[in-house]
Amino acid sequence: xxxxxxxxxEDEIPAQTNLRRLIEKHFEDLRIVGVQSSVVGTVxxxxxxxxxxxxxxxxxxxxxxxxxxxxxxxxxxxxxxxTTAYDNYALRAFRINSVDYLLKPIAPEELxxxxxxxxxxxxxxxxxxxxxxxxxxxxxxxxxREYKKRFVVRLGDKITVxxxxxxxxxxxxxxxxxxxxxxxxxLILDVSLDAASEQVDPRLFFRLSRNCxxxxxxxxxxxxxxxxxxxxxxxxxxxxxxxxxxxxTTDFMNWLEDK
Numbered sequence: 001x002x003x004x005x006x007x008x009x010e011d012e013i014p015a016q017t018n019l020r021r022l023i024e025k026h027f028e029d030l031r032i033v034g035v036q037s038s039v040v041g042t043v044x045x046x047x048x049x050x051x052x053x054x055x056x057x058x059x060x061x062x063x064x065x066x067x068x069x070x071x072x073x074x075x076x077x078x079x080x081x082x083t084t085a086y087d088n089y090a091l092r093a094f095r096i097n098s099v100d101y102l103l104k105p106i107a108p109e110e111l112x113x114x115x116x117x118x119x120x121x122x123x124x125x126x127x128x129x130x131x132x133x134x135x136x137x138x139x140x141x142x143x144x145r146e147y148k149k150r151f152v153v154r155l156g157d158k159i160t161v162x163x164x165x166x167x168x169x170x171x172x173x174x175x176x177x178x179x180x181x182x183x184x185x186x187l188i189l190d191v192s193l194d195a196a197s198e199q200v201d202p203r204l205f206f207r208l209s210r211n212c213x214x215x216x217x218x219x220x221x222x223x224x225x226x227x228x229x230x231x232x233x234x235x236x237x238x239x240x241x242x243x244x245x246x247x248x249t250t251d252f253m254n255w256l257e258d259k
Contacts, residue, residue, distance in 0.1 A: 001029045004119075007045070007053035009070075010083065011037035011063040011210070012194055015104065019057060019083070022111050030055070030115070039065040040247065043073045053078040055118050057102075060084045061194050063210045064247045079118040084198065104195065148199040151179060153187045160187065167205075169214035169234055170196045182218070184236040206255050208232055212242050216256075 006023060010016045016035055023030050033053060036042040039062055045051055056078050058067045070076065082101040100114050151167070153160045168182045172193040179187045179196070189196055197205065197213040207213045214234055221233035230244040230252065244252045 003029050003031050004054040004122075005033045005052065005078075006030050007034045007036070007042075007051075007056045007078070008032060009036045009042050009056060009058040009062065009067065011059065011061075012192055014192070015059065015083070015194075019106060022106060022108055026108055026112060027115060038063045039067070039069045039073070042067075042070050046070070046074050046076060054122065055079050055081060055115070057081050057083055059194070061197060061207060064245060065251065079121055081114050081118065147201040151189065151196075153179065153189065155187070162187065164200060167200070167215060168218035168236055169212060169238070171212040171238065171240070173211065173240075180236060180238070182236070202255075206252060207248075208242050208244050208252070209248075211240075212238075214242070 008016060008019055010019065016037075020032060020035075023032060034045055034051060036045055042058075042062075046053075056076065058070070058080055060067050060082060067082070079100065083104060083106060084101060100117055102110055102114055147164070149164055151162045151164070153162060162179060162181060166181045166183070168180045170189070170193055171178050171180070177189045177191060177193045177196060179189050181187070191199075193211065193213065197207050200213070204217075205213050205215055214232070218234045218236075219232055220235045223231045223233075225231040225243060228246050228249065230249055232242045232244060234242060
């Protein structure tokens, strides 16, 4: 059986580790040739003529943007498998646009099925067309997904319910994900920041940085900082500074203007 080269595009170390473990455990013919965590890094990796992955496992939300930005900036060769925490809307449309998908947490049997679909596509006489970034964005926009209305937080033997309207921001620190309410309560979530960010309405929440996603109502001020970054003031005030990277500044300003 032909050895297939695999690229993993994922910005969360635990998710990277889990996917790598599953691949190495279940597939002798898959060889991981690269791991990237950002749009910029992935684009640079794919532009190298020596890099020709057969299968690309790609998370939706990366450290500096959405994975669809990769398709818009460079040619993507190989079968793409989106890995995502989106679990409540129709992702089947990806498959008719040359893209497969896996829901997190990834189950071994689902991974095996996705790899088999990739093999069948590559073995067919007619190669699949390259994914189109705008088509993929449109799929997400048209599926009419329902976003999370509340978060259930467990504190020992107690359960706290926080309506999404009460969430000021989420942030990650020391391997934990925290939810901060508009009243200033700080609660630990049992999901990653990526998962929490994907579950809320992107019209109301924005991934400001690698470690923080905030509600539009929590943003009380914006100022220019060094290297063309934007510094964002939040309320309740966090005990860390929040900056929007240069690569996300345009998206952030467009998001603000759409409010």
